[in-house]
Amino acid sequence: MSGDVAIVGCGLIGRKRLQAMGAERLVACAxxxxxxxxxxxxxxxxxxxxxxxxxxVAHPSARMVIVATTNDALTPxxxxxxxxxxxxxxxxxxxxxxxxxxxxxxxxxxxxxxVHVGFNHRFHPALQQARQIVDSGTLGPLMFMRGRYxxxxxxxxxxxxxxxxxxxxxxxxxxxxxxxxxxxxxxLGDFASVDGFATTYFWNMPVDDxxxxxxxxxxxxxxxxxxxCTEWKNMFSLEIYGRxxxxxxxxxxxxxxxERLVLYQMRPExxxxxxxxxxxxxxxxxxxxxxxxxxxxxxxxxxxxxxxxAARAALVVxxxxxxxxxxxxxx
Numbered sequence: 001m002s003g004d005v006a007i008v009g010c011g012l013i014g015r016k017r018l019q020a021m022g023a024e025r026l027v028a029c030a031x032x033x034x035x036x037x038x039x040x041x042x043x044x045x046x047x048x049x050x051x052x053x054x055x056x057v058a059h060p061s062a063r064m065v066i067v068a069t070t071n072d073a074l075t076p077x078x079x080x081x082x083x084x085x086x087x088x089x090x091x092x093x094x095x096x097x098x099x100x101x102x103x104x105x106x107x108x109x110x111x112x113x114x115v116h117v118g119f120n121h122r123f124h125p126a127l128q129q130a131r132q133i134v135d136s137g138t139l140g141p142l143m144f145m146r147g148r149y150x151x152x153x154x155x156x157x158x159x160x161x162x163x164x165x166x167x168x169x170x171x172x173x174x175x176x177x178x179x180x181x182x183x184x185x186x187x188l189g190d191f192a193s194v195d196g197f198a199t200t201y202f203w204n205m206p207v208d209d210x211x212x213x214x215x216x217x218x219x220x221x222x223x224x225x226x227x228x229c230t231e232w233k234n235m236f237s238l239e240i241y242g243r244x245x246x247x248x249x250x251x252x253x254x255x256x257x258x259e260r261l262v263l264y265q266m267r268p269e270x271x272x273x274x275x276x277x278x279x280x281x282x283x284x285x286x287x288x289x290x291x292x293x294x295x296x297x298x299x300x301x302x303x304x305x306x307x308x309x310a311a312r313a314a315l316v317v318x319x320x321x322x323x324x325x326x327x328x329x330x331x
Contacts, residue, residue: 003027003046003061006081006086008053013091013118013260014073014089017066020287030056055119057081063090064298067091068118071174072167074150075100082111087298089291093178094311098319105308116294116304119182119310123286123293126249126261127183129278130240134187139242142188144222147238150231151255153203157229170322171207173198175264178314180238182306184215184223184308185313187240192218196321202230213321245273253284 005021007014010031018026018040028048029039041047047061053073057065057080065081067074069091078090088108094117095101108115121127133139150172160176161167185191196213203209213225236257240247246264251257259280264273290306297304 004063006056006062010036014068027061028056028059058084079107082107088115090226119306120286123289125280140244140280147225150228151234152232158205160205181314191215194320198325
């Protein structure tokens with residue numbers, strides 16, 4: 001298939017999306033920095049290049065619009081694309097607040113178009129295999145999860161758009177935190193109880209650089225999570241504990257280290273568990289697998305599992321922890 005996707009936001013993530021879908025699919029692209037849009041189009045004949053996103057979302061040849069902007073523009077651009085009759089792949093967190101995402105959900109329903117939210121971590125091979133292992137019953141009933149995710153920022157990080165609450169909606173919690181919340185909910189289900197705290201330890205900015213969460217389902221299963229942009233050495237770690245086994249996932253490739261899954265299976269006599277491990281080297285294929293999954297959803301006219309309701313559930317947790325943190329610091 002060719003010539004049916006438009007991209008708004010031509011930075012790093014926009015480039016990843018283009019590579020994942022195939023450059024021949026691009027019909028239009030827009031960025032506030034026109035040079036970035038030109039670089040993404042790379043001189044391809046017939047591709048509309050502009051700094052006006054309004055022209056891109058209404059492009060007559062576009063069947064799908066990918067929205068890879070700063071957080072403050074995600075909902076307005078995605079809503080306009082839906083109003084123009086397009087399916088939408090919008091980057092996480094899809095909105096800065098629950099109120100914003102509720103407006104986007106309303107736009108999706110009115111347009112009768114599908115929206116996939118960019119929770120690409122679900123499509124990493126270790127997470128895909130973990131899903132298969134859990135579904136097979138190998139771990140037995142799940143008890144709890146423990147997750148850590150973080151990076152070290154860079155010089156000037158506290159002056160970038162993510163440090164501006166009006167543009168980002170928050171700090172590390174709404175940035176990397178929504179990935180960990182989404183993965184935990186993907187395995188454990190909805191959270192009935194939310195506790196935690198978001199704070200700023202190091203960076204001179206009005207948003208959080210660390211967040212700590214304890215999330216519990218109605219059945220009492222717990223996710224204990226920490227996200228940080230004072231990690232210094234980038235890291236990803238997610239552990240899933242069942243009554244008769246455990247999965248440990250470390251790394252996401254690149255600066256996060258080789259992606260690895262280790263399965264520990266309890267013996268009847270207990271003691272040291274049976275251990276199996278898998279390494280996933282090579283380039284990150286999660287973006288392509290995610291795009292292909294959304295294509296299948298569109299073909300089947302079914303709501304994506306990683307859709308607006310999943311993003312809303314993550315934002316409910318984010319808002320709850322931000323509210324708790326504000327109350328705690330005001331005392």
